[in-house]
Amino acid sequence: MTERAILHVDMDAFFVSVELRDSPDLVGKPIIVGHPSGRSVVLSASYDCRARGIHSAMPMSQAIPLMPEATVIEPSHHKYSEASAQIMAYFHTLTPLVEQVSVDEAFLDVTGSMRMLGGPVQIAQKIREYIRAEMGLTASVGIARNKFVAKLASTYAKPDGLAVIAPERTEEFLHELPVSKMWGVGKRTADQLHALGIETVGQLATEPETRLISRLGEHGRALRLLSRGIDNRPVEVSRDEKSISSEHAFAVDITEPQVLEGELLRLSHKVGQRLRQHGKSANGVGIKIKYKDFSGITRSKALAAATDSSTKISESALALLRKLTPLAQPVRLIGVRAERLQDYELGLQFSLDPREEKAREAERIADQIGQKFPQSIVTPARFLRPKE
Template identity: 55%
Template structure:
């Protein structure tokens, strides 16, 4: 039996910037508007970070290998990414969201949930606020944004997906189930390709079919996932917008232009990635309790190794030391390395975390790294890095950020 719709005054919006990286690039290259554009590092091993809607018509998608994207859309223009610019504009957009509501949950650089419940008296009805957000983002930043509005988080996100590009879709509470039950099951949050295949094998291809399938049957077949999907199919989602969400992990990785067998090159790359990850940890005001090393070999076999730290850290020195230890534990490698990466995990807020290290050396390094952060922020065009990395770049002009 379907749950009876309960009165719910919540008004939640999901704001998603359209083809964000592409649109930011078009701010400085407007003559390219309307062209097929791919944002990716211009190398045979990179992947698509973003694609214009014109390129998407050819089948180009984010995370697709650039080599395959070029085959799908041979006339597309490939633009190199400018990650710091994307992050800076994202910070400005999130600050703008704070003028709309004090309940903003940032999901990534280009999307966020906003709880508009308390903003209605000041700013008007849900649709009026949604149009205001789209208009002011366009006026202030020159960028398009799509807004989905509903009384449930996952429905607001589905609504923004259905309204793309540059649109707005409001799903009022009394039309919640009507909206959901017209959708394919692949539109549901948490239903990826494998889950969709499993559901299809069970005879379920639409949200309506999912809702009409008895929950015990779904639970027997799919476990807790079946129960969760059944509840979502009936519009049950009590999750609130969570302001100031701490990232679950922060990482960085490098895909080499040529496979690498030299330990010295791998150690140098680990040092560079350690500084990138540490700087992002400090920028986010968090420290890592765990770290993981990722290696992908020339035959695409991928290994990960993890370690727990004795105390949380945002020190590049501490991260690098642990990465070297994990690399050494792997022993002699039978293949060259195609990709290497670092991920900081189990993050804790620096304001509430205990720094239990008594190592003065690490403290000195953190002070020095923080000073470099300040220099980089004030002078973004000045290159700051350990001397060994600066020497490596001078000796090898092809070595740079991914």
């Protein structure tokens, strides 16, 4: 039986690289992509910035002092989406088995493509050459017999490299790694493993399964399999989103309920737009609040019928917020989430109230205008944000 050949392709500092491609005068200079003011966070940083400790999701207020000479570039999401779409389209010319994990990474199962295109190393080189020559960007590629090891390999290939883990070398490669490098091991799980005296993947592989299950449940069984290089998950051609969310961090802590409600309205509008864009409807709505001291709270509710209506989502979100008032502390971040998603066609119920149908139709017309004129901003007047 032929061993699977799985590639994990991960773009190098993707947002930064797209900006440098379009502004070559900045090549060689430290770059941070993010909004420079308020409580924005770093979206991406050049490798020299990373060497100073700057990383994605770090507050800009912490990142800029670490490298004050860095050039801060405000993100251009439409450029990143266009570049991502071109890359993913190219992957599909090589194999139909492409699993896009995020805007800048994907798994490819090239097992069935090798007869026509050569071995996995040749295919990986072809990918890297295309991305460099046609797009002016760089990518790192990990090659292995499964997704777990391929992803680890691409990490070790960065930046702008290629790493191959042959099947017979899988356990040798894995066993010296710290358990914190494993997919599915966050800080909490790492702490639990450390409490068991497990520091490396090799130690995890020899740990009795019963002991892992007693501490971590079924997750312990799955981690033990991964530690031995066993990962039979297929490359999933379509990845159904379980939820769609949008959130906003305020420039200053907010105590006024009307400001929080206004923000929930606009976030609900965004979430509804994305539902309609993806052909999905939601059976539940949730909200997320982060307080001044960084503690947080979430609440959710089931809907009587699936919806893709921004109006319906906002009504549910507002009801959840009002049940929490008065709030325990000033709020630094608020978010809205549509959950338990299903395809639009599967049971969306139309209201008998003509006002609701008119509102839904208005939302769809606004969506169409936005698609035809991408630079325009079409939004209900009540969603406009007052100056903070």
